[in-house]
Amino acid sequence: MDIKPHTLPWQDAYKLMIGSILPRPIAFVSSLDEEGKANLAPYSFFTAISAEPMLICFSPMRKGKDGSKKDTLTNIETTKEFVINIVSEEFVEEMNNCAIEYDRDVDEFEQVGLTKKDSVAVKPPGVEESKVQLECTLHQVLHFGDQPGAGSLVIGKVEYVRVDDELYYDGKIDSDKLKPVGRLAGQSYTKPLSDSFEMIRKR
Template sequence: MHVEPHSLQWQDAYKLMIGSIVPRPIAFVSTIDEHGIANLAPFSFFTAICADPMMVCFAPMRRGTDGAIKDTLANIQHNQEFVINIVSEPITAQMNDTAIEFNPEVDEFEVVGLSKVSSTIVKPPRVAECAIQLECVLEQILDYGSHPGSGSLVIGRVVLIHMNEEVYKDGKIDMSKLAPIGRMAGNVFTRAAADTFTLERKKFPDELRR
């Protein structure tokens, strides 16, 4: 069977999308508003773009209730800076609680009990409990509508990578120490390092090379 997304209610299209594009990594994004109040929220529409320059992106959708933009996007529009903190299993519940629709003046770090650590280049603080934190400067925002179900793509340039020495060895990240969490559909998460397997990448055979 097949279905044209525009023929569906946006909520049903959303369910098909998040059930198909799995597992998704989670950008735990910290920002600050114009009064300096910190904001923290998870975004699983998140991926890398390229390494040089190091570019990443995530997508805040419009609020399902009223089509308003989320606090994270408003803060980035205002001061062009954010930090992407990588979520490890021990803080999954706290990360999930920051997704509650708090009023903009609420500091989610304080509500869920996560600690701030100052960033080096950007103003938004990092999440101390996260083993990897990417300080980012806004490169571009692409907007795809202003109604519930629509959203934006935030593209950022990583200007500094912080890594806890426990998870970083010989130029590589130790997955068992990082214990990354991914998001599936609905309220289902996955332990991304728990059930992995190795597959060698084959080279193009020399005898076929012209």
Template sequence: MHIDANDLDAKSAYKLLIGTIIPRPIAWISTLSAEGVGNLAPVSFFTCVGRKPPRISVSLQPRADGATLKDSFVNIRDTGEFVTNMATLPQALSVHRSAVDFAPDVDEFDTVGVEKEPSALVKPPRVKGSPLALECRVFKIFSSPDGLGNIVWGDVVNFYVRDDLYINGRIDFGAIAPIGRLAAEYTVVNNTFVPPLDDDLLAQHAQKRMIRLDAEGEEYSPIDTGSWSSSGAVIE
């Protein structure tokens, strides 16, 4: 099957993008509004773009209504600072709940029940309990013609690394259990390997479906429910 991208509306294209670009790391972004209200939201259009200076990229779409800027972007634009916290399996429910489009005057740390920890060099707090966090200052913002889609490039000014994870200048990621995104669902990274692998092992895994950790059926997808929106927000 071939699908011409020119024939797709934004929602249809988004469904195909999030189903093909997998797994995606989650930037659990903490910000402060200009008035000092805390905000917390997961963003899975996230990657690194440079190493000297260390620089990351996050892409922020509008809210579920398709017309209102997300609080995370407004805060980043207005203050120039943000923190990307690593999301891990024990925090999965809090990560998911923080994807709701709360009102701008709601402190999502308090609403979701996530504790704040002071950052070292920026004003927004990091997530207490998150093993890794990148404190960032805005380098550049790229906006779509309508101003609703925005890509933020941020320079990492400070790395927070939990003490036991820092080994000879590297991260012991095997002790973290990070979660990522698969379309509208989540996955946990719980295995690692270096090629080559045994042919029998490769054949065994190639024929298996992913193992669901919840109680849903094999072909279940939140995209087919009313709780999903093409903004990435959770609808309550």
């Protein structure tokens, strides 16, 4: 099967991507609007960029109904700060409930029952239940259209990292204790460590 993406409706192109690029880590992003109201939403277009400087990125797509920006993107462009909360099995249901498109004045922390944790380097709170939080300032944002199906690339500079003590040893994070969750296609998620294996890289 050979497919030219530009010939597809954007919804089908989206399904082609998320069915091929997997599993995907989840950026559970907390931010504040200009009045200090908290927002919390998951994004599975998320990865690392570099260690020096420590940069990460995630991509919030435009809303499928009208192409408008999601609250997370609007908040970050306004305040220049956000927190990436790494998702673990223990609160995956609450994370999923934050994917609902609530009205802008709704505080998702309160709506789903997650706990705000004061950040050190930025104003937006982290998620207390998250075992790793990356406190970020906005480094750059790139926009790729303003129609439904378009998206933006948010690049954040990690200013501060908070890791639960039980996870951190010898400069590394214990993945087994983190119990991360990844996104697959449709409504499916995965526990990537449940069937992991090791391969030694040849020198």
